[in-house]
Amino acid sequence: MKKDLEKIFDDVVVNYKEGNISRRDFVKFLTISGASMGLLGGPFGLVQNALAGKKSITLHSWGGSTSEALRQFAFDPFTKAVGVKVIDAAFTGMAAFLTQVKASYPPGGEFNIAHLSAVYDYARYTDLGFGVKLDESKIPNLKNVMSKMTNTLKAISNGTLSAVPYDLGQTGIAYNTDKISKEKAEELGASLLYDKSLKGKLGSWGGDHITNMWYAALHTGQDPNNITDEKAVWAALKEQRGMIKKYWASGSELMSLLGNSDIYATVAWSGRVGLLQKEGHPIGYLAPKGTYSWMEYMYVLKGTDLDLAQKLLNFMLEPEAIKAVSIGMGYPPSLDPTKVAMPDEIKKLPAFDPTGTLEGYKFADPVYWNAHQIDWAEKWDRIMAGK
Amino acid sequence: MKDKSWKPWVLLSPSLTAIFFLLVIPICFVIVYSFWLRAPSGADIPAFQFGNYAKFFDDFFYPSILLSTLRVAFETVILCLVFGYIPAYFFYKTRSRFKPFLMLLVMLPFWISFIIRTLSWINILGDSGLINHLLLKFHVISSPLAMLYNEGAVIMGLLQYLLPFMILNIYVSLDGIDKSLTEAAKSLGCTEWQAFKEVTLPLSLPGVSAGCLLVFVLTCGTYLPPMILGGPGNEMIANLIFKRIIGTLDWPFGSAISVLLMVLLMVIVYTYNRYMGINQIFKTLSNES
Amino acid sequence: MIRLFTLLVYVWMFTPIIAVIILSFNPQQFGSFPMEGFSFKWFVKLSHNSTILDAFKNSLVLGSCTAVLSTAFGVPAAMAFIRYEFRGKQFLNTLLIAPIMIPEVVLGVALLLFIRWLQQPKSFALLLIGHVVLTLPYVLLIVQARLVGIKKEYEEAALSLGANPFQTFKEITFPLLAPAIFAGMLFSFTISFDDVTATLFWATAQNQTVPVKIFGMLRNSVSPEINALGTVMIILTVSTPFLAGYLSRRFASGK
Known part of the structure; x- marks a missing residue:
């Protein structure tokens, strides 16, 4: 039946x-x-x-x-x-x-x-x-x-x-449009996350090394799927750490940090930015060349x-x-x-x-990233802990 | 009660069975794993080598996390003791008819999810939290104070989590003290303070030490307050284990860190049992009476 | 002085909780001060979430079963430790309180490794026994601390007057021990009710608990909804200990 x-x-x-x-x-x-x-x-x-x-x-x-x-x-x-x-x-x-x-x-x-x-x-x-x-x-x-x-x-x-x-989805860059002009954001691209004038008002995703290394590679002018100058990436991340207010650990934390203006710029999951924009928050989304897509x-x-x-x-x-x-x-x-x-x-x-x-959507090369996974995850932990 | 040596074993058998199958054997698995290797894909390769332990002591990074965990645990114990003893003593002393109600209030935080309680501190300490909001409103400060994402905030979260444990432990032990003892001491000319110092305090020590041990050990094993309220430099050893086991799927290394932490805590508990053991206290009590 | 200090401790303990309740009525996306209006928006949203209600039921059942089993296991063990001398006592006592020394992440994975090795699927029974092991140390510590204060002579007197060991326990030891047993039960209930990490590993998809859901919500939802859930949990659960308190008083006066 x-x-x-x-x-x-x-x-x-x-x-x-x-x-x-x-x-x-x-x-x-x-x-x-x-x-x-x-x-x-x-x-x-x-x-x-x-x-x-x-x-x-x-x-x-x-x-x-x-x-x-x-x-x-x-x-x-x-x-x-x-x-x-x-x-x-x-x-x-x-x-x-x-x-x-x-x-x-x-x-x-x-x-x-x-x-x-x-x-x-x-x-x-x-x-x-x-x-x-x-x-x-x-x-x-x-x-x-x-x-x-x-x-x-x-x-x-x-x-x-x-x-x-x-x-x-993408992990692009979210920024507060009241504090950072669109022109400035577009001019700086990935380097917005390393801008010294934003010291103490930056955030980043603390959950994995890939996102952070990806943008450090873009900032230092490298291909994220083939990092040739690893030292430059780590140096950039080390420098960035001093300017970060909070490495967020969850999507809701990302949204509340941005929504409450606790931070002005951060790497961000595109969907979360979309939800913030729908709520009417002054948050812009920036997808520079080589944006991390998934x-x-x-x-x-x-x-x-x-x-x-x-x-x-x-x-x-x-x-x-x-x-x-x-x-x-x-x-x-x-x-x-x-x-x-x-x-x-x-x-x-x-x-x-x-x-x-x-x-033009750049995905992470699985072979490349999985091969270095443990090694880089541990290095990233040390950077994050400031040691 | 002589010649009944089998009796305690009957009483113990359910607990021992449960512990044996759900703790002892699984922990053996962890120990075995700590000697294994991890393949790049995340699979585990059986082996016998000490690489995971060597890695821990390779440089100062991992041991320093362990040390700062112990420091935070110690600070938390001291604060819990100060903030816990006084309310417990108040419950012991008070004749208020609200006492059961007040006791229930102490238990109440337990009923609210630990995560929610931890998150709630963000509402208080955050840049747009209650304290900053009030201070800004009354023009005490001109820009928000950064109170979140540091060790202080982590300890706040830990304290709120652990204080009820301390209060209850001390209270249970205080409650067992015969109040006529302090009366007797006072009738012999002791002041209130002397009676407390000479009679009540020593008799409450089992509860105090049990509470301290509990708080210390729980602090060493927790990862939520540092994760939610701490900054990137405030990670504790349990966060590290969580990250290795869950984050990078490096079970062998995570197991090795776990084994090290377990050994350390066992030494502490063993010492406690040896010098302040429940048994020891019982003996002194029965000898005196 | 003591009273004032106690009051301050209370204020300190409850301010964040009250903040959660107040903010759950804040219609804004990011519940922060100052309040801008008053609405039940987040509660309505929450009420559409049927999985949370299921999880709540699971949590209650699991917590109650854990409390009963854990005291049933723990009280005899505490009696054994305090009332008897036997070989290996120190060691076993340490062993039984070991679960609190071991970070739950480790315990969670350890048990899973074992279960996988046994080739058994996960089940509610596993979750329950796991929680009993987690909460047993608390019952033991609390009951032992109380038992030390109860003089052995009372029990011996009862025995010499012809009561059998069970009667002795029922008439003498149990009433004296009742506050500790009750505290132990409440403790194990709340610990089980609150546990995130171990439950995360042990629970099957069907018996997820509220804290595990909240842990997931951290990633997926916005904070006011969590505040609303917190408020609901506070209101629903506050009544439970009060009821328990009432019952225990009736119980105590009825002895």
Whole structure:
């Protein structure tokens, strides 16, 4: 019975997308099928669950508005269609999550899908053997995703995907437009973060060395993915440390430091700047040449039911779902704007690329950064501690 | 109660079982890990070498973090003692009918998430926090004082976290003191202060020392106040462990630092047990009475 | 003097907490002084967050179970240490209070390594026993400190009058020990209720607790929402110790 309904549902979705059914009828169908599922899920559902072993799939994401949008636009329709519950869990941080995955048994077994950041983390998860091979034909919505993004990931995992790109972000520079003029900011670029007149009013992200080294490399005129003069980078960071008021440790801390004018300039996650601007704070966003760009993707971990995961990913890539999530987070979606029309709200987001080619977006080279990870992380700790 | 040597073991067996499986064995895993190597990807390679320990003592950086942790812990203990003893003594003395209420108030902070309590200091000490706001408003200062992100702020956070532990420990021990003892001392001509010094204070020492130990040890193991209220130079040893284990996924090195910290704390607790041990105090008490 | 000083300690302890409550009504994005208006905006936002409510339930269940189990384990152990002489006593006493000496990060990962080696998935039972181990030292320390003050002679008298050991415990030791047991329970509840680090590692996605959620929110939400959550927790939890206090007084007077 449930299987049949599932099939009907799939047919209806296909019809809806091909334009055979109006949105109104589609919504009506959703409601009816939801209600019938609800009836089925009552007394029969209990038995079914008991027989089949309660099925669920877990997705770790950022919580808050991200999770609300996902629930409304992707999880609930998915549960209605497939009858499998989505447990949305929030992780507490990228690094902590990797630790949890590494320490779990069976490897990755307790975890299914995770909303991860940065290409070098994709490489880490894949190198540690947590990856899977997704069947792209089962995720038709993947065709709307910017090909530059999928190709970047494929290059790491031997031509197959273990994740679908979901959104795009940058770590650019945020500055207080009341205190720093736009002209000055644009003229200085990355060197704004090293401007002596801002002593005691600068901030930086204390969580990783990559962001800090990246901008130090730009400041000293080097390619961040191929630092030739490492000494100059460390010297710049050492000098900068004396001018930093606070190395922030979280997105909310970044926002409150900027919003309260505790600091005037800092490296900043583009989505957070977008949220601040939406609130009407006098915060400008600067993306100098070579700005540190990254992507977020939905990584499927080893041990997950791939059929189920692929179905869920397809729901999550539905344009309506991904747009809503994108607005909630403040990061532009991974969808190619030349293929899918974007609302103004998304077009205004920092890091949005209208061309869909990501020309000039510089991502961290995973091989380069992962090779030096421990060594540089420890050096960075010493710089930060002022020793 | 003679010849029943099996009895304490029966009483101890649930705790010992739990501790053995959830503490002793896991800690052995940590010790084993501290000799391993870490691959660049973050995987661990079984090995037996002392490189992780050698790295810790390579230069002064890591030991200096350990030393500053001990200094902060010591300062916190002293402050907790001063700010904790007096309220505890007040509870012991008072006959107010509000006493249960006041006691509950001491417990209250426990009920509020530690993170929230730590964050709350930002509202007080920050550039636009309560103190700066008031001082600016009454023109005492012209620009905000920088009170956050230094060692003082970290100690504030620690103090708020740990003070209830100290107060309760001292109070429990004070509460066990027979009040007639001080009365007797006073009837023999002692002043209030002398009675306190000669009778109450010595008898409250088990609680004081237990409280001090607790505060010291907890300070050494905490990482949230330095993370939230401290500046980059105020990191403590637990932050370092957190960073190595979670941040860089360097479990072997993180394990090695953990082992060093555990050894250090064990020496301290062992010394405490040896010279101020609960058992020791019990003996002196029973001998005197 | 003492009274004034105590009052100051109270003021110092509660100012930040009161600031949290006041600021949670601040409609501004970044709750700071001065207040600009009064609104329930952040509470409304919070009420849409169903995961927090689930987490709250998890926290309460976990905390209560931990409190009961931890005292059930801890009180007999404390009796053993104070009332009996046996070999290795010092060592075992140190061993049992060891969990507080070990940073939770280490304990968290250590237990996970072990569980992975056993090839067992994580579960609520693991989380619970883990919390019992974390809180056991506090129960032990508190109960021991109190037990030292209870003279052995009382128990011996009861025994010589023909009471069996259980009756002795029930009629003599337990009533005298009750404040410490109660304090121990409250302590273990609150420690379990408040624990971030270890829970972070041990909890499965289904039994996340409130502090872990807040730890995550630090990264993902804005501070007034955390203030609002703090306020809700304060209001909801304040009633609990007061209720407990009331029950304990009834209990004490009913002996």
